[in-house]
Each structure stands twice: as structure tokens, then as C-alpha cells.
Amino acid sequence: MNTTSTDLAIDAQGLTKRFGDTQALAGIDLSARRGTVLGVLGPNGAGKTTAVRILATLLRPDSGTARIHGFDVQKQATQVRQNIGLTGQYASVDEDLTGMENLILIGQLLNLRTSAARTRANELLSWFDLTAAAGRPAKTYSGGMRRRLDLAASLVGRPSVIFLDEPTTGLDPSKREEMWDVVRSLVDDGSTVLLTTQYLDEAEALADDISVIDHGRVIASGTPDELKRVVGGQTLLVRPTDLDNVPQVTEILARIAGEQPASTRTGVLQVGVKDDAAMHTLVTELALARISVTELSLRLPSLDEVFFALTGKPTGSADITEGDAA
Amino acid sequence: MTTIIEKSGKPTATTPRSTSVAADQVRFPTLHHIFALTKRGLLKTMRTPEALIDVTIQPIIFLLLFTYLFGGAMMGSTADYLQFLLPGIYVQSILFSAVAIGVNLNQDVTKGVTDRFRSLPISRSAPLIGAVTSDVLRYLVLSASLLITGFIMGFRVETSIWAMFGAVALAIGFSLCLCWVSVFVGMLARSPGAVQGILFLAIFPLTFGSNVFVQTDTMPGWLQAFVKVNPATSLADATRGLLSGGPVASPLLYCLLWMAGLLAVFFPLAVRAYRRRV
Numbered sequence: 001m002n003t004t005s006t007d008l009a010i011d012a013q014g015l016t017k018r019f020g021d022t023q024a025l026a027g028i029d030l031s032a033r034r035g036t037v038l039g040v041l042g043p044n045g046a047g048k049t050t051a052v053r054i055l056a057t058l059l060r061p062d063s064g065t066a067r068i069h070g071f072d073v074q075k076q077a078t079q080v081r082q083n084i085g086l087t088g089q090y091a092s093v094d095e096d097l098t099g100m101e102n103l104i105l106i107g108q109l110l111n112l113r114t115s116a117a118r119t120r121a122n123e124l125l126s127w128f129d130l131t132a133a134a135g136r137p138a139k140t141y142s143g144g145m146r147r148r149l150d151l152a153a154s155l156v157g158r159p160s161v162i163f164l165d166e167p168t169t170g171l172d173p174s175k176r177e178e179m180w181d182v183v184r185s186l187v188d189d190g191s192t193v194l195l196t197t198q199y200l201d202e203a204e205a206l207a208d209d210i211s212v213i214d215h216g217r218v219i220a221s222g223t224p225d226e227l228k229r230v231v232g233g234q235t236l237l238v239r240p241t242d243l244d245n246v247p248q249v250t251e252i253l254a255r256i257a258g259e260q261p262a263s264t265r266t267g268v269l270q271v272g273v274k275d276d277a278a279m280h281t282l283v284t285e286l287a288l289a290r291i292s293v294t295e296l297s298l299r300l301p302s303l304d305e306v307f308f309a310l311t312g313k314p315t316g317s318a319d320i321t322e323g324d325a326a
Numbered sequence: 327m328t329t330i331i332e333k334s335g336k337p338t339a340t341t342p343r344s345t346s347v348a349a350d351q352v353r354f355p356t357l358h359h360i361f362a363l364t365k366r367g368l369l370k371t372m373r374t375p376e377a378l379i380d381v382t383i384q385p386i387i388f389l390l391l392f393t394y395l396f397g398g399a400m401m402g403s404t405a406d407y408l409q410f411l412l413p414g415i416y417v418q419s420i421l422f423s424a425v426a427i428g429v430n431l432n433q434d435v436t437k438g439v440t441d442r443f444r445s446l447p448i449s450r451s452a453p454l455i456g457a458v459t460s461d462v463l464r465y466l467v468l469s470a471s472l473l474i475t476g477f478i479m480g481f482r483v484e485t486s487i488w489a490m491f492g493a494v495a496l497a498i499g500f501s502l503c504l505c506w507v508s509v510f511v512g513m514l515a516r517s518p519g520a521v522q523g524i525l526f527l528a529i530f531p532l533t534f535g536s537n538v539f540v541q542t543d544t545m546p547g548w549l550q551a552f553v554k555v556n557p558a559t560s561l562a563d564a565t566r567g568l569l570s571g572g573p574v575a576s577p578l579l580y581c582l583l584w585m586a587g588l589l590a591v592f593f594p595l596a597v598r599a600y601r602r603r604v
Contacts, residue, residue, distance in 0.1 A: 053441075056445050057444070057445065058441055058444050058445065078447045079447075081445060081446055081447035082447045084445060085445075086441070086442070086445040088438075088441075089438070092437055092438030092439055092441070092442060093439070093442065094366065094370070094434075094437075094439050095437065096369070096370045096373040096374060097366065097369055097370070097373070101366075101369060105362055105363075105365075105366055106442075106446065108358060108359065108361075108362035109359050109362060109363075109443070109446045109448050109452075110446060110447070111351045111352050111355045111358065112351065112352070113351070113352055137373060153442065154445075157446075
């Protein structure tokens, strides 16, 4: 076995799974170092949930191996289950039971005495701001409260590896931020998190490493920055203060980049450049020409663009990421 | 709105494996799990009015309605009919109540509760055993509420108190064999509604095509043929024998054969379907 396997909290290799005619997973590798967040990014039907279900021992792969802290998900399922917490659209709490009853039940199933399970339930309910709702059936909870209860349920056993399958799908923006904070604090605490998402901004905000999957294959993986570089150039963006300077700036940009800049908004010019030095050159040229600017930036491509470049199709999540531009 | 983290500072509560919980651990985990899951089943029954009504008010309404509506026409006196009807309503209630376990297990699967359980280090069969155990307790509630209502209405056990307990044991034993049909359908059907639909399709003819409400010799020959092989009939006959006197041995034997048959066929099928879906 390889020497790095002990550093990996999640280590999956060559997982395949077929459902009838659908090849849900066509041989994917996923790994996450201890104490990091692995973002698994992909559109609906890419195989994200299937991968999580296999890693969480809910489903057997047709081939391939997966280990959680070195424990094989098929041969050592019990040890794996002692180490994981699962929150997803599918792993759910019982709607008829109250928040408190749900958490106590899970504590009992994790071999806690009823009194200890109650203590743990109280801890989690207060941490997730659910104490006031503890005595109400889960079906009366709002969407955000349900997600928090689901997450609390997966943390009862103090798992070291936490699977979050689309934890913020359907939540409004402020609730998403709250969920993000929770994820960050889990990682601060030393847990490893595997997060699946359709939202590029979410992966970018939370993940140390991202695996982009599509049609059951990992089509790219790396840090968010590495992924962005995969698509190549960066973009130089300039907005001259005086609109009269636009033709001159256009000429300067064309000279630096070797291609004609585009104008997406009136008075804003942008052009793709290959290296960071372009920024230097531009600043110098602008200074020499005595042109003042109100906006000047060098930015990496967005993950939307990364995804488009990788799969040749849009992600369908543009409506979500638009919030950033507004 | 303040964020969650600010509320309670560092979430030491989630520090992985940092605290030893060994002192709080139970000695017989699987029993503890089954106990917890049984309690869950009961809590759910208490929470869902229709589930509670199934084993309390519904049998009582049938008993009151049929006794006073048909009693005079059937046997000339409501008291005589009550004596005939109560074991029948008991059987009917037992059959109807078998639907619940399949519906509940299917609901667990479709709503994702099963996935939650499966991600925990518990025995795979614990949720199933918990469901069956809480079912037995539901049947005890059903038995008590039906018999007590019957006594208030004037039903008399004409045998002995032991025979009465025997009747209750037989009814619960029968439902323990029948529940595997429900589990099987519950694990095959797509939705809880489908489970209910399929099971009632089978349970209605079994219930009404029997001597639960009406004596067999009043029926046309072809129907008698069906009624006589119907397990509901033999259960009703055996229960009548145990509660009101009359022949017990033959219907009881026939009933036990049916129970053995149901168990032999549907227990493996149900367990296989359960393992496949859960």
C-alpha cells in the first residue's frame, strides 16, 4: 500500500457503479487529506450522490476501493460507520419525532446511555440554535432549521469525517452563509469534510481541494486556484475615469495582450493575458499616458468559466452565482 | 441574525474523538438499539393520530356500528350478535393493522431515515426488529381497547381467562406471521401510498370474504368454498372457540398451518427484499 494512505481521511480509487443502463460512476478517484474540505462539484446526475453513498457504506461499488481513515468501506463497514457523519437530502431525521427525540435516538444507536444521549442532544441543539424548537416535531421546522437538525444528527457521534451532500440546496443566501460558517468551524475542529455541491461559489468558498465530476468521471481536480489556471489566462480589466480615453486604453491593451480587448459594459475594457507581468506593463503605460482609471484588476476566471471550459456546457447554476456580481 | 458559532463560542462539542465516552456506553448495544427503535415506533404511533386511531377508535367504531346496526337483523338480538361479532372484529382489526408496518418501513426508505440508520454502526436488522416489536405493543393496545369496549357493551368470555389470553396470544402470533407480507410489499412498492393500496387490495377480500361478520352457511356455495379456506375464517373460528367456547382444535390447527405457511413463504422474501432495499 502507498505510504500516504494514512494521511488521507478519504481515499477512493476507481469506483464504478451502474444502475441498469446508467453508468452512474465510471471509475472515479477521490481523496481528502485529514482536516481539509474536499469539494465535489458537478451538475445534477453527475454521480455526486452515488459517490457519497458508496463512501458512507450505503451502497456497494461494482468495482474499485474506498477507505475512510484506512478502513475499507466494504470490508470494515462498522469501523467506517463509527467514524463518519452523513448529512444529505436523503439521510434524514424522522419528521414525526421532535428535534430532541431524533438526537437522543441517534445517540442511543451510537451506544450512548439515554442520559448521555440527552446531554449530547442538548449540546448540539444549543450549538445549532434549536433549543427553543427542541420539543417540536421535525416536520414543523423551517427549511433552515431542518438542515441544522440534519447536520446536528450527523454530529452526535463526533465523527471525524463528515459527508455533506448538497447541504445548502434550497436555502436562502443568509442561511447558506450560516451553513458555511458551520462547515468552517467543523474543519477548525479537525474534522474532514466532503461536500458535494452544484454551486461553484460554495466550492470556492469552502473547499481546499475540488474534484469536478461529470457523467461519473472526475474531469478535473486540484485547488480552486489550480483549477482556474487549467483554463489558462487571466483577465485584465480597466475602466478609464474619462470615457474619452477609451480608444487610447484600447490601443494600449491591444499592444500588451496582442489581441483586441472586449467591452462588456460601456467604458469597461477587458482582455485575456498570459502572465502576471502584464499588469505591471499596463500600469506603467497608463502612467506615461497620464490616464487615470476608476477600476483596474487582474482576475482569475470564475469557476463557472472553468466548468464551461472543462465540460463544454454551462453548469446551470448561473442564477445562484449572479448574487456575487450584484 | 447572529451566526451559530458566535452563540456558543468554539464548538468543543464536536471535537472528534477528543472526549472519552466509554463511561457512558451501554453494555448490550443491540438490545439498547432495539429498545430505542421500538420506542421510536411507539412515539410515532402516538404522534400520528391516524396510526393511533387504527388500533383504538376504528375497531371500537366497527364494533359499535355493526353490533347495533346489524345485530337485530343478523341474529335477532344485538347481544347474541356481539358475542359472534367481537372475535370477528378482532380478526378484521388485526388484518387491517398489518398494513402499518409496511407503510412505515417504506416511509423510512423513501424519506431517507433508513439511510441515516444505515450510516450508523448498528445491526442492519435492528430497525426491522424495532418495527416488529413496536407493532406487537400496538396489537396489545388494540386487544385491550377492543376487549374492554366489548365487556362494557356486554360481551362475555364464556371459557376462562386463560383461554382469553390464549386468544390474544393467537391474534398477536398471527399478526407476527402476517407482518412479513406487509414488510415484503413495503420493501417492493415505490411509495407508502402504494403499499397501502396493494395491501388493502389483498386484505379486503380476505376480511369480508370470511365468516368474520356473517356465518358461513348463509352464503352461496362458491363463496363458502373461498370462505372455508380463508385464513381469516380459521383465525376467527379459533378466536371464537377460545373466547365463547366451541370447537378450538381444528380451526386452531388450520390457523397454525396458515401461520407457518405465511412465515415460511414471506419471512425469507421479506428479509431478502429488506436487505436489498435497506
